[in-house]
Amino acid sequence: MTADISVVVPAHAEGRILLPTLRSVRAAADVAGESGIRVELVIVADRIDEETRRVLDAHADSATLGDVELQVLEVDNGDLGLSRNDGIAAATAPVIAVLDGDNLISTRWLIDGLEQVRAHGDRTIVHPETIISFGARHTRWDLVAGDAPDFPPGLLAAVNPWDACVIASRAVFETVPYLYLPPTLGLGPEDWAWNLETLDAGFTHVVAPRTAMFYRVRPGSLLAAHGDNLLPPVGFLSSLDRAEAALNDARLFPRAIPRTGRDVFREVVPFPVRRALRDTARGTRSVARRVVRRIGREGAPIAPVPSAIVGEEWLHHEWAAANRLEPEVPFPRADAVARYSPWGHPWGEWDRERAAAYWGMLRAFGGAPDFLFVCPWVRTGGGDRVMLQYIASVRRTRPDARIVLLTTEPDRSTRLSEVPEGVRVVELRDFLSRHVDREWMVSRLLPQLFTQAAPRTMHLFNSTVGYDVVERFGRVLSRKIAIFVSTFVLDRTPDGERTSVLFYRHPRFLDPVQAVLVDSRAFAETMVREQGYDREKFWVQHQIVPDLPMVARASRTISDSAPLRVLWAGRFDLQKRLDVLADVAEEIVRRGLPVRIDYYGEAVMGDPDLETHLARLDAAGAVRHPAYSHIGEVALDRYDVYLMTSEWEGVPNTLLEAMTVGVPAIAPLVGGVGEVLDERTGYPVERFDDAGLYADALEAVLSDVEQSRDRAQAAHDLVRAKFSVEAFDEGMESVPHYLDGLADPEGEADAVSPEEPEIRFVADDETLRFLASDAPRVLMFAGSAGYANYGDVLQHKNVLRQWAESAPDRTPVSVFHVGSAGSPEHLAALRDWYRTRHIVFFHRPDEEIPEWLAPTPSAEGAAWPTHVVGGGYLNKEWGPGYIAVIDAMADQLGAETFLFSGMQIDDFIVPHIVDFAERREVSAFGTRDRQSFARVRAALGDRAAHTFDDLWEIISAWEAAPPTPSDRPFRLGLHINASGYVGDDVIAHISEMLGEVLQRHPDARVTLLNAYDDRRAEVVDTLAALRLFDDTFPFATFDVVDLARISLETAPGEPTPEGVARLDLDAAITCSYHTAMTMNALGVPAFLLRRSAYYAQKAEIFGLPDDFATFIDAPERYLKDFAAEDAERRAWTARLAAWIRGESVALGEPA
CATH class of the missing domain: 3.40.50 (Rossmann fold)
Known part of the structure; x- marks a missing residue:
């Protein structure tokens, strides 16, 4: 006879914990059998391990399962969703129950769930009333029906309200099969995706009263493996109708919603954090990390449930029955129940605000855009203007495209009026609230929105939020979206730290990025040379300079009464170096030159010395003017020279604008300036901070005005040829995948199939x-x-x-x-x-x-x-x-x-x-x-x-050089790894430590230890790192021991390598765990630099002090004795040798 209900249980590596699951199915089947209901069990053996096979062989029989009909289906999926699908296809009953192989069901789950399906029809999905977790977590999760009066479906944008333990008709699973979503794809979890798809297909979710499932929580469970994953594209999360319904659902907003924008931001985020958040948009990644730590990940408050299961005798009965099957389920006495906390429905303010933010942003997007541009804000910066040029180019070349511009920082955009017509502008600041913080934006809100909206092309400009999303989820997003990023200059903080949104990134950060679009070769070369990025990832796309006519300038005599008029324009910030302009103005006065400086601008990012600079300029006769938004607003025929004093730049807009209208330019050769300015097109200055060189250039203009006009004409011709609208659009057409997206984004599904x-x-x-x-x-x-x-x-x-x-x-x-x-x-x-x-x-x-x-x-x-x-x-x-x-x-x-x-x-x-x-x-x-x-x-x-450690047998056999006289100079071993993953400011900290050494041992000698011989540019070991000291390395001479080469050329069991044998050191500084290990094995105490939590973990074994000064005062105190570890290693290698020989030996250590 055909079964009435089939229970599908995928199995993989459960081992003996599969047995309580089987026994719970038997118990539920026995209860169902009393009413004449026949139960089938389909075990889907997906690449099961030996222990799980042993349990199946021993217990998948009538002694364990009674009258339950059994199928064991062998598959090779390596995926839970596919295995469920296979089990459902093999099942014989019209109704299917899905159960994971480590959970238990209550005795009435099968009969009551089946009755719910029969009562409500084939479009019903049944869930247990409550889920009791055990193992690594103790919570009670009361489930709610999808049509419950107090349950808003829009919550599914932020939470998954139902577990995978369900009962439904076969037709449900055939209509909506489970997706292939292994954790390695970055998509999941499959049960949340299935719940969304079934809701979207119109199926009803109900609960079976007085039923329970007992959910085993294992440390590092598959659920945790999916924790940082994204839901796959599903219709429910991309529907504008759903968004509108959610935002108009009073159940999602049980009270007044906070105000949006800056006021909310000021209410919920302390001032130091607001300031740091603004800093992140300027590329100060280390500050961004502080912000995340300060804001943190706020946990929803949890209150304990009552200490007894009052009025729920059925649950006490089922709970006790589960304990008899699996003792790890706590027996439901009062003290055990008191340790349980509620979770889930009713969902709190935390989840409702996050769901509302998602739906609000989806509605603001207005549907799936073809192009998504992401930037911190739209303000006065040159980078903002370049971004608007990209948007305008898309509008010209793809006039029917849907374009969305997303700003990600809390500061208000001041120039949205310049955004091309027809572009939707969405400001993330309007969706901030107490529970919608930066971490959640990066970890869920934005990547989920991008996945569901699926723009054809996404282009990020200097947005640390956007860059963080790509760094974390780029591999998943790039399956459907052509991702581009842009940044143009290296910034510098007031205390001298160089910053960029490209700093401190994962070594493979650019893998999912189609191209980094920049405006200068110089910036690209800097990133390749200093950060090790792939040169082929960078694409130089010159910006557009407005086609302005050459200014008409009548010949005139320069004199004190009719001085040479100089134009300076820019933000009053650190980059533009108003202090250098003041130096130039004072040098002009000192030389008595007939020159007047007119400077235009406004303070943007703040400078504590700004008033001093302004006072100096005023004293030197310079004239201040308000900022302008476009050079056409200035009467350019009044000016004879354009002057720039920036410390760093890309290819600056103002310089190009001055060149295009024929104003001779004087500018320092920083960033990409040298790509347009040379002795033929203007007056380049070798050092940005040398006022004398600027004054020399001004004297050159004064001495030969005609030559300055010839150079201005050449500059105009250059800009018109390379920086026109036509040249920009032509360049954009040639950028692979930019305008038309990925060639076959739907075909990308093949890349995530098991066969590819x-x-x-x-x-x-x-x-x-x-x-x-x-x-x-x-x-x-x-x-x-x-x-x-x-x-x-x-x-x-x-x-x-x-x-x-x-x-x-x-x-x-x-x-x-x-x-x-x-x-x-x-x-x-x-x-x-x-x-x-x-x-x-x-x-x-x-x-x-x-x-x-x-x-x-x-x-x-x-x-x-x-x-x-x-x-x-x-x-x-x-x-x-x-x-x-x-x-x-x-x-x-x-x-x-x-x-x-x-x-x-x-x-x-x-x-x-x-x-x-x-x-x-x-x-x-x-x-x-x-x-x-x-x-x-x-x-x-x-x-x-x-x-x-796996190298211990080699280095523990090495012998160091014999001791030398104690009156010789102190000898220090030094290993440096300045690669990004080691931590921040490695060179600065090494310099400080070397200073500490020389303070105590002025005649110290150093031996450099090179531990990497690596062709990859991102690896910056000792010899490569020396150039990063900028002439501040305090040792003019040094010895070098190439440990990398020694490791290649030596073999286990050989005598101590010559380079190692002659090491005669008193102490070592190292950025390498294995170099520190080797030094200790040779009798040399070593201080391991730890600029990250992972390196702190490496250093723990050595028992080092927190500060280097303590170490270097008496390094001999910190020589590690590895006798205990050596004994453990010997025991391990003995077990390993026996195991390799095929002997029956347990390699692990019994608890």
């Missing part, structure tokens, strides 16, 4: 032949990825040695990044350095592949052990990308049993590790530090192991 991997592998002919054979092997992945990182290279070599000694019949295959491949000759060097013949290179679809490498063959049916070698790369910065590579090794190279060792991890990466461990067979996850071990222990239990 984002990570691919290639190898040379020799390794391809080996991979195609049946020869036994071990796959290896390490953090060096083929690049010469001292510590990671030695770790990889050490693990290669361990496998060679314990399993000589297995051939190692190392996996490196394709960027490290170089040439066939370099591959030969890699093989020689690593003492391994076979190397496979991973790459992403958009990366260039050398022609001598070819795709690896299919590894279907293969099952090779895989060792993931230690390091500090599994963190927020790089972890998801590396896990994606390791994951792909299973699908494409035949990796099966995974072993991790020597890892340092942070909290961010734990959900990704859990997700991986649920889908793959992980025998052990070893860590090098205690913080990481605690995280892994909580997430993976007995599979956690404290393995210490």
